[in-house]
Amino acid sequence: MTNDVLKRLEAQSLSKQKDFIGNIAKRLGRPVVTERPKHPYQGAPAFWNAFDLPLEERIALFSENWGKAGGHVVRLETMDDAKAWxxxxxxxxxxxxxLRQRQDELDALALEAALPEAEVVAWDEPPMEDRRAVAAGADIGLVVVDRAVAYTGSLMVTSSARKGRSVSLLPTALFAIVPVERLATRLGEALRPLDATPRAQLPAGVHFISGPSRSADIENDLTIGVHGPGVVFAILVG
Structure with a gap:
């Protein structure tokens, strides 16, 4: 088609659209709106951005919401307590x-020596082509979360070459260590640092976990653990 034909078709389409909207406005007894309505506010209102619960209230709200989704909460004081648990x-x-992420906090736990009866594998140890199969065959996935959100009862974990997303998605059970200083009140608090991160430095993936894997695709029959961990523990440390 030539540009003239395209312009003529566009004009016809706009004319039909105008007539259609005008007919609706006439039947409703209202004038046709010709200007975009003004939106004085963008994003969350100021009162919501300022909303921040004290730590113990954050912990209580997160624990309540995480539990409603079928997750378990463990409250401990130190990383040594977390190791023992x-x-x-x-x-x-x-x-x-x-299977654990390659994270400094988990390296320091030295679980390989503490669990001689089990195979403890860091994400970046197996060859790349074998890692997904290793994750699928793991009984436990262990991660330290990047952030947690009290208001939604969710965990945020990021992935990279040293932190595979399969660690939290494929094992039968997930143990997620949550340093309490990383527990935010609102979701925006967890996302805001990503907005300020240069694109080249963004993580490969950002994943939110809100309890055990669940599916009700077939006849609305709720099933736990079909597509991921069926048991999830949030281990609050601090």
Whole structure:
């Protein structure tokens, strides 16, 4: 088609649109709006941006919302306490393989020595082509979250070459360590730092976890753990 034909078709379309809207306005007894309405506010209002709960209230609200989604909360004081809890729970579950992210906090726990009866694997240890299969065969996935959000009861984890998303998506159970200083009140608090991050430095992925995996696709029959961990623990430390 030539440009003249395209312009003529566009004019005809706009004319029909104008007539259509005009007919509706006439039937409603209202004038046709010809200017875009003004929006004096953009984004969250000031009162919501200023909303910030004290720490203990954040912890209580997160625990409540996380529990409503089927997750479990453990409150501990130190990372040494977290290590002892992880070792005990892994033994209780009879875990044969624990897959963890390559994170400094997890390196310091030295779980390989603390769990001699289980295979403890860091994400970046197996060859790249084998990592997904290793994750799918793991009994426990272990991560330290980037942020947690009290108001939504969710965890935020990012992925990179050293932090595979499969660690939190494929094992049977997920243990997520949440340093309490990373627990925000609102979702915007967790997302705002990403807005200020240069594009080249953004993580490969940003994932939000709100309880165990669940599916009700087939006849609305709710099933837990079909597409990911069926048991999830948020381990609040601090």
């Amino acid at each position: 992880i070792v005990g729970k892994a033994a209780e579950l009879g875990a044969k393989r624990l």
